[in-house]
Amino acid sequence: MKKIKNIFIKTQYDSDKQGHFNGLGGRYVPEMLIPALEELEKAYNQAKKDPQFSDDLMDLFNNYAGRPTPLYFAKNLTEKLKGAKIYIKNEGLNHTGAHKMNHSLGQALLAKRMGKKRLIAETGAGQHGLATATVAAKFGLKCTIFMGKVDYERQRPNVFWMEQLGAQVVPVLHGTQRLKDAVTATLQDWITNVDDSYYLLGSVLGPHPYPSMVRDFQTIVGLEVKNQLQEIYGIDKPDYIIACVGGGSNAIGIFNPFLDDAKIKLIGVEAGGKGIQKIGNHAARLQKNQKLGVVEGYKSYFIQDSDGQIQNTHSISAGLDYSGIGPQHGRLFQKDRVEYKYATDKEVIKAFKLLAKSEGIIPALESAHAVAYAIKLAPKLSKNKTVVINLSGRGDKDIFIVAEALKDKKWQDFLESKVKK
Amino acid sequence: MKNKILTQLEKIKNRNRLGIMTHVVVGYPSLKQCRELILKMAEVGVDFIELQIPFSDPMADGPTIMKANKKALDNGVKVKDAFALMKDLSSKLEIPLIFMGYFNTIFNYGVKNFCKDANKAGCSALIFPDIPLEEEENENFIKFAKQNDLIPIRVLSPASTKERLQKNAQIAEGFVYFVGRKGTTGAKSGLDKKLDQNLKNLRKYFKIPIAVGFGISDKSHLKSLKNKADIAVIGSAVLDIYNNTSKGKALKAVEKFLKKL
Ligand SMILES: Cc1ncc(COP(=O)(O)O)c(C=O)c1O
Numbered sequence: 001m002k003k004i005k006n007i008f009i010k011t012q013y014d015s016d017k018q019g020h021f022n023g024l025g026g027r028y029v030p031e032m033l034i035p036a037l038e039e040l041e042k043a044y045n046q047a048k049k050d051p052q053f054s055d056d057l058m059d060l061f062n063n064y065a066g067r068p069t070p071l072y073f074a075k076n077l078t079e080k081l082k083g084a085k086i087y088i089k090n091e092g093l094n095h096t097g098a099h100k101m102n103h104s105l106g107q108a109l110l111a112k113r114m115g116k117k118r119l120i121a122e123t124g125a126g127q128h129g130l131a132t133a134t135v136a137a138k139f140g141l142k143c144t145i146f147m148g149k150v151d152y153e154r155q156r157p158n159v160f161w162m163e164q165l166g167a168q169v170v171p172v173l174h175g176t177q178r179l180k181d182a183v184t185a186t187l188q189d190w191i192t193n194v195d196d197s198y199y200l201l202g203s204v205l206g207p208h209p210y211p212s213m214v215r216d217f218q219t220i221v222g223l224e225v226k227n228q229l230q231e232i233y234g235i236d237k238p239d240y241i242i243a244c245v246g247g248g249s250n251a252i253g254i255f256n257p258f259l260d261d262a263k264i265k266l267i268g269v270e271a272g273g274k275g276i277q278k279i280g281n282h283a284a285r286l287q288k289n290q291k292l293g294v295v296e297g298y299k300s301y302f303i304q305d306s307d308g309q310i311q312n313t314h315s316i317s318a319g320l321d322y323s324g325i326g327p328q329h330g331r332l333f334q335k336d337r338v339e340y341k342y343a344t345d346k347e348v349i350k351a352f353k354l355l356a357k358s359e360g361i362i363p364a365l366e367s368a369h370a371v372a373y374a375i376k377l378a379p380k381l382s383k384n385k386t387v388v389i390n391l392s393g394r395g396d397k398d399i400f401i402v403a404e405a406l407k408d409k410k411w412q413d414f415l416e417s418k419v420k421k
Numbered sequence: 422m423k424n425k426i427l428t429q430l431e432k433i434k435n436r437n438r439l440g441i442m443t444h445v446v447v448g449y450p451s452l453k454q455c456r457e458l459i460l461k462m463a464e465v466g467v468d469f470i471e472l473q474i475p476f477s478d479p480m481a482d483g484p485t486i487m488k489a490n491k492k493a494l495d496n497g498v499k500v501k502d503a504f505a506l507m508k509d510l511s512s513k514l515e516i517p518l519i520f521m522g523y524f525n526t527i528f529n530y531g532v533k534n535f536c537k538d539a540n541k542a543g544c545s546a547l548i549f550p551d552i553p554l555e556e557e558e559n560e561n562f563i564k565f566a567k568q569n570d571l572i573p574i575r576v577l578s579p580a581s582t583k584e585r586l587q588k589n590a591q592i593a594e595g596f597v598y599f600v601g602r603k604g605t606t607g608a609k610s611g612l613d614k615k616l617d618q619n620l621k622n623l624r625k626y627f628k629i630p631i632a633v634g635f636g637i638s639d640k641s642h643l644k645s646l647k648n649k650a651d652i653a654v655i656g657s658a659v660l661d662i663y664n665n666t667s668k669g670k671a672l673k674a675v676e677k678f679l680k681k682l
Contacts, residue, residue, distance in 0.1 A: 023559060028524060030481045030550040032578040032600060034585065174487050175477060184478050191481070192604040194580055294525045294551070295478055307500050308529030310477040 001068055002227050004058070007220050008048050011259040013332060019208020022334070025327035027207040029297045033187070036194045041209045043114045048216075053109065060105045061220060064138070065095040069221075071228035071388070076358040084239070084381035086374060088361065089225055089254060092394030098364060099221060099250040099392045100131040100202060106217030108135035111198035118142040118197040122186040124151050124179035124246065125319035125366060126158025127393055128202030133167035135200075143167040146185040149177040151318045158397050176312045179246075179322040183296050203247025204326035207297030211326050218253025225388055226257055235386055240377065242267045243390035244369040245340065246283075246319045248326035250392035259337065267377075268329065269369045271315035272342035279303060283313035285325045286333050286340040293324075300330040316345040316401065317365035319393075343372035349405050351375055352395070364393030365401065425517035425545045426572050426595045429468050430630055430651075439647050441682065442469040442632060444521070444656035446489040447506055448498030449475070450663075456506060458663065461672050463514045465679040468652065471548060474503045474522035481550045483607030485657040485664070500526060504542045511543025519574070521548040524562070533565045540569035546595055548574045554588055563592060574598050574632075579619050586626040596630040596652060599623055601637065607657045609636035612645060620649045640682055655682070 015021045027037060047053040061067040070093060074086045091099040111119060119136045120143070123129030129145040136143035145167050152159055152171040162169050175181035183206070190199045204211045204218075229235040241258060243251035245268040258264045273282035285301045293302035295310055303311045303323040315321040332338040343351070348365060351372035356362050363371060370389050378387055395402065403411040433440040443462050445455050462470055475493035479486065503520070511518050520539055527535045527549060539547065552562050566573040572595035577586065580603060589597070599620070602613035613619075616633070623631055633646055634654030638661075643653050659675055666674040 018555060020559070026556055026559065027553065028551050028556060029553065030578070030600075031553065031576050031585070032481070032580050032603060034553055034555075035580045035582050038582075174484075174491065180478065184480055187480055188483075188605050194603060292528075294528045296480070297551070299528075304477075304525075304529070306529075308476075308525045309494060 001231055004220065004223050004227070005054070007054065007223065008216055009219060009257060011256065013259050013328060013337065015208065015212055019212065021327050021331035024299050024330045025208060025211055026299050027297065028294045028299065029207050030191065032191045032194065036190065037207055043110060044209055044213050047110055047113060057106055057109055060109070065101045065105060066093060067220065068224045069093045071225055071232065073233065074359050077355065080358055081375060081378040083378040083383065084385035084387045085383070086378055087386065087388045088391050089221060089388060090361070091221065091250065091390065091392050092364065092367070096131050096134050097394045097396060098127040098131070099218060099253060100128040102220055102253065103214045103217040103249060104128070104131035104135045104200060107200045108139050111141065111200065112139055114198065116141070116196060116198035118144070118193070119200045120144045120186050120189050120197050121200045121202055122146050122179065122182035123202060124182065124321060125317065125364070126151065126155035126162070126397060127319060129162050129169065130158050132200050133162040133165040136167060137165045144189065145169045146172050146182040146189070148172050148179060148182045151178060154401060155318050155397055157399065178313065180296065180310060180324065187296065203249040204252050204328060205247045205296065205298060205324060211298065211328055214249050215252045215256060215328065218249050219256045221250070221253040221390065222255060222257035225254060237261065238264060238388045239385045240265045240267060240387040241390070242269060242370045242374050242387065244269045244320060244366050244392060245325060245329060246322050246366060248329045250390050252326065252328060254390040255338065266338040267373060268338050268340045269373045270340060270342040271317060271320035271369060272344040273314040275344060276342060280312045281314050283315045283321050283323065284342045287342055295324060298327050300327040301325050316348055316405065317369065319366040320369065341373050343369040347372040352402065361391070362395035363391055364395050365398045367392045424570055424572060429517055430596065433468060433651065439643060440468040440652035442471060442652050442654045443467045443659055444471040444473060444654065446473045446475055446486060446493050447503040448493035448496050449489040450492060451496060452498065452502060452506065456510070457672060458675065459510055461676055462679065463516055465676055467516065467679065469517055469519060471519045471521040472503060472507060474500055474520060474526050476523040476526055479523060481605055483605040483657060485660050486606050489660060500530060504538060507542040507544050517545035518543065519546040519548055520544050524549050524552040527562070532560055532562055536565040536569040536571055540571055544571060546572035546574050548576065548598060550576045576600060577623070579603055579613070579615065586623065590626040593627060593629060596632050597627050598632045598634060601633045601635045604635065606635055609638065612636065612642055617649060643682055
């Protein structure tokens with residue numbers, strides 16, 4: 001594949017200098033954090049201009065993380081759905097199993113440059129925490145991961161691995177005990193330890209410069225897709241790109257190089273949970289009664305009540321179980337550049353099974369949201385259309401949740417026998 | 422009419438003593454008990470009281486106040502309850518009452534309307550730590566506060582750079598709230614070692630009185646602040662005492678604690 005040299009691209013949807021995506025985003029944080037964010041922004045801008053930084057990052061991408069990840073033509077799935085050709089960008093084959101490695105490597109490299117001694121991070125599914133714990137081990141940095149108690153319990157395999165990598169994993173007991181509370185806890189730790197700690201944020205959210213910086217480190221995904229389609233499949237460009245959207249990092253990463261070409265349809269899939277009618281049952285921020293708010297340092301759409309209190313969310317996938325959405329997605333929604341759809345827990349399990357059985361790929365439950373929507377869309381499209389799915393992660397971490405959702409008797413028996421021992 | 426904050430600051434200055442600001446979370450442990458707590462604080466003679474409007478994600482608060490926020494929300498407390506309490510007590514008490522909280526509450530209400538209604542309810546100042554100067558252009562928070570005779574208290578920290586101290590000093594009124602140490606709110610046994618030096622530095626930029634908060638919990642802390650700061654903020658410590666005393670005796674315990682100070 002053609003060598004990718006420059007990962008820092010510009011589009012018409014970038015933020016202004018203060019990190020405003022036409023009013024969204026920004027830097028709404030207590031004074032304690034402003035100097036740290038200014039320091040980070042400065043260091044990041046310098047790193048971007050330094051060819052050595054890009055070289056080091058590409059070296060890590062290719063020789064540590066296993067990039068480029070494959071763009072795979074899903075022939076069986078395509079034939080089954082009898083519509084558009086489906087290609088899968090398999091980010092699950094990244095080291096540690098998800099796209100989270102991309103922005104973790106980029107930020108760890110930056111933290112090292114800034115002379116920081118400790119990485120702190122929030123995590124939902126545990127994939128971002130796992131990637132952070134991994135790079136911390138690799139770069140010889142201390143590491144603390146904050147995880148909502150609910151997620152801590154449902155993504156236990158990742159907790160175990162993070163601990164094996166030397167990280168301290170702290171279950172967060174306040175609020176709804178989910179991803180947003182883990183973000184708050186990490187911000188609070190940062191407020192207390194700003195001098196030596198680097199907050200390695202796990203999605204395109206939080207105060208400026210995080211939404212732009214994390215996007216830039218994820219853009220490698222879209223850049224590879226562009227080259228791979230042309231070089232391997234002789235396709236100039238895709239017609240559709242589909243990605244799941246929690247905070248929005250994997251989605252923006254694959255969308256970014258295609259944003260300025262309005263002919264390419266971009267679709268973000270939110271977590272529909274048990275249905276989007278009732279607050280508390282889903283994490284779909286852009287489907288009904290979208291409401292702007294200022295929380296966790298940025299302005300965007302949040303699921304909140306009439307008083308502006310952030311509300312509980314639900315999704316079968318911990319990584320999408322989040323009440324806010326990255327500010328650039330908010331902007332892309334306002335401009336109608338990206339269409340935001342949703343998939344319910346039920347549809348997700350169905351998609352999970354279909355992909356596993358037809359292609360031999362076990363997707364993360366987050367990524368299965370994108371597959372679920374593709375299953376709806378592809379049959380409606382003609383056979384000469386190209387659909388690319390961003391398969392943001394592999395499903396190993398979800399073994400307990402999937403087994404429970406499928407009510408797998410053999411697994412249940414196995415667990416019981418383990419406990420008895 | 423003169424803003425009550427300014428009147429109270431003069432009073433402190435004339436008596437040459439350290440002012441005391443305390444903190445409650447509206448609706449914690451209940452609306453009724455919160456009201457009693459405020460009345461007790463005023464009776465004991467504190468100079469300013471912060472009424473925190475509970476929020477689901479109180480980023481700058483430590484465990485004690487976070488739990489109080491959660492409990493208040495679980496009790497079903499609404500923003501309108503905070504306004505009602507403000508209105509009720511501001512007419513009864515001579516000392517200034519201040520709304521403290523997080524910007525999403527104001528943003529959701531509408532900045533202009535929030536400031537108008539807060540003024541109507543008798544609020545004297547606003548302490549909202551997560552709306553920095555840089556976002557003023559988009560939000561007009563300081564503008565609408567000042568238009569409605571509310572003092573937007575600037576909150577600064579040991580991490581603030583010279584440039585930021587200067588910028589904030591230009592628009593600050595009433596008093597400046599200095600966060601005594603890096604971290605979230607919460608009672609601690611000792612004050613930050615660099616506090617004296619930080620306060621001296623702050624004086625270079627601010628001609629208005631300085632309040633020091635975060636981690637102040639006993640008389641020795643107050644002693645060491647005398648002549649270096651103008652107001653001591655006691656937040657979590659009072660709530661801790663309230664929480665750790667058996668029901669019925671809690672108010673008395675708070676009274677005893679504050680009187681000792
Ligand atoms: C595999 C996977 N996909 C997607 C997400 C959602 O995050 P984002 O929307 O930032 O890509 C997560 C988050 O944990 C994840 O682990």
